[in-house]
Amino acid sequence: MTTVPTRPPLVYSNSVAIPFTEERFVPLPDSSALLGDAAALRARLAEDGALHLRGVLDPDEIWALRAAYFGRFPPGYLRPGTDPAAGVLGEEVVPLPPYGVPGHPAYEFVRSTAFLRFVDQPALRLIAETVLGEPVHRLARVILRHFDRRSGKSSRAHVDHTYMDRGSGRVVTMWLPIGHAPLETGGLVYLEGSHRLTPEELAPLRSVTDRPHDQRPLSHDLNWVGERIGRRWLWADYEAGDIALHGPHTVHAALDNATDAMRMSVDVRFAVRADRADERWLRPWAADDGA
Template identity: 55%
Template sequence: MPEPTLHSNGVPIPFSPDLFAPLRASADLLHDPAALRRRLGADGYVYLPGALDRAAVLRLRGAYFSLLPEGYLAAGSRPEDGLFSGRVPAGLAEYGVAGHPAHAFVRSRAFEEFTADPFLAALARELLGGDAWMLPRRILRHFHRGSGRASRAHVDLDYMNALSTAPRVLTLWIPVGDCPPRTGSLVYLEGSHTLAPEEYEPLRDKGDRPGDRRPISHDLELTARHLGRRWLWADFAAGDLVVHVPRIVHASLDTTTDAMRLSADVRFVRSDDTPDPRWLAPWSADDGA
């Protein structure tokens, strides 16, 4: 079980039954696309423990962490463990911009091959109910303890709204390594894909990023209480996968373990829809999208 108090962006949230509940696992529906689609519609996500090859996920983890400069990883540890030394070596480029390993990694053959797994495309096709393709902007997220950084509560659609019609799009969130809540896992606000945006609009006024209306809130307890819903969590392991719809509110917790949080989010869009043009180039942390 997680600690009695978790944090997101440095803000505490009690791990209590009025604020947290478990994600519902749907791996048993993988053989039944229609039922899986219904579950996605009902819950706004499908959580698929063990859907991916754990060894392949851990290889990907090792491939990324082996690119970090000397001194970043704990002495004597393996890249695959992704253990933080407690010190970011001086001179490293800002996270995810050209010159940082994450920027190179999303353009690497290892990442390309991993995300090209036909299982992912087939799953997206089944859930979108038609031909779909993967948007080139695929994000790698790496957090270490002490950074006080996590993803604020948001809906993906607010980052993909350049067109007047919303594309039919799905996000596949892939923890690249074991990721319990204390390592900074993703949490979903129960049933929040059915909320009208006006219901969470007031929260944006109290955010920690004045001038950016896209995040809903950095304060997960305030968000849960304002909307009267719990955060759904899981003890994610390498090989797990969650698919979510673009209107579900989600966020991540702070990393407090030596094991660093690494994840990838990839998005698939229906082939007969026009995607937001900002998602057509490989991700860079400073691309403004």
Template identity: 35%
Template sequence: MLTSNGYVLDESAGRLGELEAVPDQERDDRQALRARLVRDGYLFLRGLLDPEEVLGFRKYYFERTAGAVERAAFRKVLFGEVVPGLEYAAFCTQPALRGWFEWFLGGETFLHKRKIIRQTSPGERGIGFATQAHYDLVYLREGTDRVLSAWIPLGDCPVTLGGLTYLEGSHHRVLREEAAGTLKRPAASITADLPSLADEYDARWLVTDYEVGDVVIHTAHTVHAALDNVDPDGTARLSTDIRYQLSTAPVDARWQHHWHDQDGL
């Protein structure tokens, strides 16, 4: 049973599907990838990163936060050491990531300084624990809408660990409603109620078992959310999401500070 913020997803054929990975024959075809991104709103790239690089950063993260049992101590380490640290910066700018964006976008890239690390554990299932359904432009309106987000599971992430899920074809409707000025969503998110949103859009939530090294790229208009971590072995889900764009495009200045959960964004 798949849930998000405690809501049980409808697993019927019309409401739940499989996230489609980019086929091997398209991996080096920039025009085919751009067309796929326009069509689907996301690019699921299996094995883009070296698993050892990913696991190395995962090990560093848990070693740095291991002794911070109390919430205040954990936050001090996370926001004072890990997020602004050289290790995180190096991970997010590794050639396999920055190089891919430079190739795909066709020019010099800019990485937003506000980069987010999310850790969720089994049992955290109430509203507010999993990322609610939203599209990124809600938070990035002061820059280009051509910014691309990369969601990276920091380790294997089967659906039981609560990975990211995408609402199929949602970017087409969001683009239309953005252009028409008819969106009536709260600023913070769309909703925690993923089943109702799927009914409203008449669309499927797309899920998959992510493996270490996988990356999903999505547009600023694509609706996505996170599942609850219900892993029976107690494994924590660790992931990061970062944002690249062309350096020549307008930049949202609010995103040029290190991430903090009290930064108002």
């Protein structure tokens, strides 16, 4: 096994170790050079199931959004003396309402003017229209995620279609890191060529799970998934201003955050305007909305 130089020998997802080797991981290519060429961008998405677009959004706006979010937490939540934009977790365990429900800063923040202005910026819609080839609308349910190093939790392997199968399949998801999200901070990873897997091929990937009562996600064990299906995970060192974009059938997950800086991201979805949308996605997100 060949370890990728200068990176940790092991990374984790949901506290399960994965050797950071060339057998398990491969870089997600930067497709930003194709942004001026709609046909090439669409062809790359059809081929890879996901795109990494570097440096599309204004990083200053991203850092301001990050500061505005972490600035809403009570004193002691962030390391004293640090800038809210850095989002450095403090030592103190500060009591908070459950994540993303009324009273928690994430719930209020996704309803704020600053957040809605950010997700409605024309650059995002334009890219969605480029890859979907038709006028689109933004789905109201925009999820804000933030993960700290204490939780040992991250997003399990899944495909978006499982969660939005009551409406148009002509949907695109944009995952936006709000701050830097290098490998160590636990960015998104995509399973190579997984958008071509059939439901029958995906089904066995639910057999090893830490959520036996929930049939929607695939496994939490990304090492086992890679081995079982014989495919690698595509990874990137995401930076503020980047976009990771995927279709509804691409298997993706996230790595655990091993740094003091919190991993913050939003996922924004666009659907073809002429199609019927899944109604569960037409209301602002709350972590307990059941969708």
